[in-house]
Amino acid sequence: MDRMSDDIDTADRLHRQVGFILEIDKLKLILRRTLLIDRSRRENDAEHSWHLAMMAMVLAEYAEPGVDIGRVIRMLLLHDLVEIDAGDTFLYDAVAEADKEAREQQAAERLFGLLPDGQGDGFRALWDEFEARETADARFARALDRVQPMLHNFHTEGGTWREYGVTLDQVRSRKRLIADASPRLWAYVEALLDEAVRRGYLAEKRA
Template structure:
């Protein structure tokens, strides 16, 4: 029955609340979980849509942001700056996407898998905006919490720029300019290695 499959998927999503990320919520001494991250970047996308240089289908963007990290239930969260681990995680994330979206009725599962795939490959304006938003939020957190995850992992400014500029600047140039200025301020404060 379709409802049983949907309920099973919804209950499987409970596990996303237990996938811990590297950032701590500002003012809290605990790691944020991936479910919290997904909610927050959806809100960020809603509020930054007008900053995007290309028109986007915000409903599709929100759907992408809601599904993009679901495979972390199986694959776990990998530090974005750990390129070797990210490459290893790709196969696990694909398998996780296939398993998790496969729990749903075929049409629904296929639609969610397609959204996940489109986000992962960033081939259209909606996906590029969603991917930019996914990079903006962790930068905002680090810029406003003393560079917590950057410091813990020994991340330098060149790594932050290399990982984020190409995803954010072409889509949200004004946002990137503000973030880039924030990086200089973080270096001056000692929150980020030069």
């Protein structure tokens, strides 16, 4: 009887895990404002998450001492899953930002709830940690999330900065959290922003 019960529990667990895997395929359909560097189309959320995970591996040496890059990668792979339900919120859209947290909390409840309890709770805890930005791991993950679209905007000669009239002060304000995680990455960002202004990719102030 116990063996049969174990088999049923295992089958249910696997069924829920596969259901979650199929559900998160929808992340490939969520388009961000960011252009691919070849400017052929907009990036989707799955591509963004993969790119960030690779950045964590490549740029690990610029994290604070003691940062667990494995945990950072897991956070980065999970952090945008909520956008399957909540949609992508453009960083410089103050109106959409107003209810972003409520939309994403509701999405997290549904999506991580698809998994078996212990596993879903663990994923949700990592997502919450990323959002709170109170640990060194989360701070580095969030910093990379802010660096990546800036690289795209620079290498597409302004990209969404130009399209939406974003200014230097706006970028600095929303990107400053990078400094809390990695002074060396922040110094790189500051130099890149100065160069973006010099080349005309980013306006110093609104016209």
